[in-house]
Amino acid sequence: MILPPGVHREAFSAALQAFANVVGDQWVFSRDEDIALYNDAYTPFFGEPDKQHVASAAVAPTEVEQVQQIVRIANKYRIPLYTISTGRNLGYGGSSPNYSGSVVLDLKRMNRIIEVNTDEGYMIVEPGVSFIDVQRYFDEHQIDYVPSSPQPGWGSPIGNGLDHGVGNAYGDNFSAVAGLEVVLANGEVLRTGRGALPDSRLWACYHYGFGPYIDGMFSQSNFGVVTKGCFWLKPRWEVSQSFTISSYSDNDMQPMIDALKELRNHEVINGFGIGSPIRQSMATNDGRRPYGVPEVNTLLRRRDGGSSAEWEALAQKTQIPVVEGGGGARGPAPIVKAHLDYAVDFLQRRKVPGTVVMGKPLTTIKPPMIDFGELALSGTSHGHYYFSPIFRQTRDDIFAINDTMRNVMLDAGDFEMIEETGWWASRGFAGGGAGRDKHMLLLMEFRVYDDLDKNRRRRQLFLDLVKACGEKGWGEYRAPVAFHDQVMDQFSFNHHILRRFCETIYDALDPNGILSPGKNGVWPRHLRKA
Amino acid sequence: MQTRVVAALAAMVATFGGVGVPAQQTAAAARAPDPTFEKWCSHCHRSGIYMAGTLGLQRKYNGSKPALLEERDDLTVASVKVFVRHGSNSMPPFRKTEISDAELDALASYLAKQ
Numbered sequence: 100m101i102l103p104p105g106v107h108r109e110a111f112s113a114a115l116q117a118f119a120n121v122v123g124d125q126w127v128f129s130r131d132e133d134i135a136l137y138n139d140a141y142t143p144f145f146g147e148p149d150k151q152h153v154a155s156a157a158v159a160p161t162e163v164e165q166v167q168q169i170v171r172i173a174n175k176y177r178i179p180l181y182t183i184s185t186g187r188n189l190g191y192g193g194s195s196p197n198y199s200g201s202v203v204l205d206l207k208r209m210n211r212i213i214e215v216n217t218d219e220g221y222m223i224v225e226p227g228v229s230f231i232d233v234q235r236y237f238d239e240h241q242i243d244y245v246p247s248s249p250q251p252g253w254g255s256p257i258g259n260g261l262d263h264g265v266g267n268a269y270g271d272n273f274s275a276v277a278g279l280e281v282v283l284a285n286g287e288v289l290r291t292g293r294g295a296l297p298d299s300r301l302w303a304c305y306h307y308g309f310g311p312y313i314d315g316m317f318s319q320s321n322f323g324v325v326t327k328g329c330f331w332l333k334p335r336w337e338v339s340q341s342f343t344i345s346s347y348s349d350n351d352m353q354p355m356i357d358a359l360k361e362l363r364n365h366e367v368i369n370g371f372g373i374g375s376p377i378r379q380s381m382a383t384n385d386g387r388r389p390y391g392v393p394e395v396n397t398l399l400r401r402r403d404g405g406s407s408a409e410w411e412a413l414a415q416k417t418q419i420p421v422v423e424g425g426g427g428a429r430g431p432a433p434i435v436k437a438h439l440d441y442a443v444d445f446l447q448r449r450k451v452p453g454t455v456v457m458g459k460p461l462t463t464i465k466p467p468m469i470d471f472g473e474l475a476l477s478g479t480s481h482g483h484y485y486f487s488p489i490f491r492q493t494r495d496d497i498f499a500i501n502d503t504m505r506n507v508m509l510d511a512g513d514f515e516m517i518e519e520t521g522w523w524a525s526r527g528f529a530g531g532g533a534g535r536d537k538h539m540l541l542l543m544e545f546r547v548y549d550d551l552d553k554n555r556r557r558r559q560l561f562l563d564l565v566k567a568c569g570e571k572g573w574g575e576y577r578a579p580v581a582f583h584d585q586v587m588d589q590f591s592f593n594h595h596i597l598r599r600f601c602e603t604i605y606d607a608l609d610p611n612g613i614l615s616p617g618k619n620g621v622w623p624r625h626l627r628k629a
Numbered sequence: 630m631q632t633r634v635v636a637a638l639a640a641m642v643a644t645f646g647g648v649g650v651p652a653q654q655t656a657a658a659a660r661a662p663d664p665t666f667e668k669w670c671s672h673c674h675r676s677g678i679y680m681a682g683t684l685g686l687q688r689k690y691n692g693s694k695p696a697l698l699e700e701r702d703d704l705t706v707a708s709v710k711v712f713v714r715h716g717s718n719s720m721p722p723f724r725k726t727e728i729s730d731a732e733l734d735a736l737a738s739y740l741a742k743q
Binding site for chain 2: 126132133140141157189227252465
């Protein structure tokens with residue numbers, strides 16, 4: 100067992116005993132074998148235990164009042180806590196703390212679905228409730244809403260939403276949050292939005308309270324311990340259907356994007372995708388299916404990434420399009436049909452170049468599962484983590500970020516990663532179901548291997564990508580715990596005022612620095628670098 | 630070629646909200662399933678197109694052993710406990726706040742009896 104830095108063994112033992120008095124002996128974990136369960140199962144530092152982020156103990160309450168007592172005890176003994184909901188944020192640090200030696204505040208046992216209101220379409224849940232739990236509850240009670248799950252669905256609406264995660268119904272799941280209950284570092288309970296009215300019946304019905312809107316301050320944050328969340332729900336859609344439009348000319352990408360964007364802005368389609376199938380044809384990263392065209396790697400390994408003429412020639416030869424866009428709609432069948440009929444007619448009227456192919460209407464919705472089949476079959480035994488920057492929905496930005504990333508990989512001599520990664524565009528993330536997303540997001544998978552040297556090189560590549568992309572305005576939407584500081588460093592406008600602002604609030608709320616020190620690059624005063 | 634393109638785009642556009650195939654109940658699972666297996670293991674270790682655990686074990690054993698845990702007759706109580714508490718490949722370990730020691734005892738007995 101390690102101790103929290105600067106905490107004496109006697110004080111630590113006294114704190115653990117005090118925690119046990121609150122939650123019961125069996126829900127304080129301090130044996131090495133139990134603490135090891137809180138390590139990041141997908142750590143980028145596999146085989147390098149001295150570099151891993153590890154906990155000193157864990158405590159698992161079931162009640163808000165217990166959380167209040169735990170933070171008061173942590174203040175008394177200066178014990179850093181690290182809060183997790185279900186601890187399944189795998190690929191972004193899992194349940195491991197930013198600050199080694201923290202005691203994990205494991206909220207998995209706070210697992211009540213407090214209310215599902217089918218008239219208004221909202222739910223109020225605790226942090227330990229997973230998407231799978233929500234789906235089971237909906238199935239059991241024949242509730243026609245969807246939990247907006249990512250895949251896999253073992254994470255929680257609260258944990259995923261607070262980390263700006265993406266789900267199938269809402270896209271941006273934090274946008275579905277309409278009120279939180281938060282235990283502050285001093286042990287007080289705060290309810291946001293309408294929840295600030297005593298015994299409010301409108302907590303989940305309106306986003307705002309009175310005065311500043313503060314829900315966002317508790318996302319990707321260490322300003323409090325979120326113990327309840329109100330989420331708006333999307334109804335189960337009857338049908339979803341998508342179409343594609345493809346072409347063999349690079350110049351067709353921008354008119355395609357323009358048209359699809361207009362359809363999205365007018366809410367005719369609920370999101371759009373754009374890609375370059377020939378450029379992506381060898382990529383194995385993140386579930387893509389390779390077509391297997393070896394010449395692709397020759398072009399991608401060149402500094403210039405290949406000219407349009409070369410790609411177009413390869414596209415013609417292989418009959419794999421050089422540009423492909425697509426959009427979709429979901430909802431009642433007649434409405435979906437009307438939207439897509441309009442979309443196809445619109446593309447023709449606008450003379451958008453390319454061949455339109457309509458997909459089949461789908462009447463099933465993939466439930467929350469543990470959809471890690473790709474990982475199970477990939478060349479790793481130890482999981483993965485993600486580089487995930489945000490970029491613009493324009494042809495120029497798509498090509499620019501691909502050029503930047505490819506050159507970073509070339510500088511590192513990592514041809515294997517170039518091959519795995521291929522070339523990025525939107526996948527399905529543009530829109531993501533929310534309909535008004537104005538960004539693209541890529542998820543570049545870094546697999547963890549038995550080869551420790553390779554893992555070290557990949558970590559350096561990750562940091563090089565963070566820096567190179569950050570300098571061009573492509574910051575990440577979310578990051579593995581091990582790299583929070585470097586990602587936050589990119590958000591440097593006006594001498595890092597974003598971080599300084601957060602530090603000011605953190606210091607005011609949590610002068611002893613007990614809540615998740617270092618989360619998203621925000622450290623207590625005594626742990627800040629000069 | 631057109632089919633391949635459509636399939637790729639369908640996957641791209643429908644990443645969120647695509648078709649799903651529910652897990653099929655196996656004959657073995659139809660008899661008195663263990664609640665912990667149902668809650669925690671069935672999402673990965675039943676048959677179906679998204680089953681990461683079953684896919685991984687199919688690849689590992691290549692037919693020499695059943696890929697479905699509930700069809701295995703060589704699992705021991707001790708080995709089930711090791712896999713649950715230590716994980717294997719991309720399967721993470723499960724904490725005691727997820728599967729308690731008592732639940733793990735019952736789960737291990739259930740799978741060891743297959």
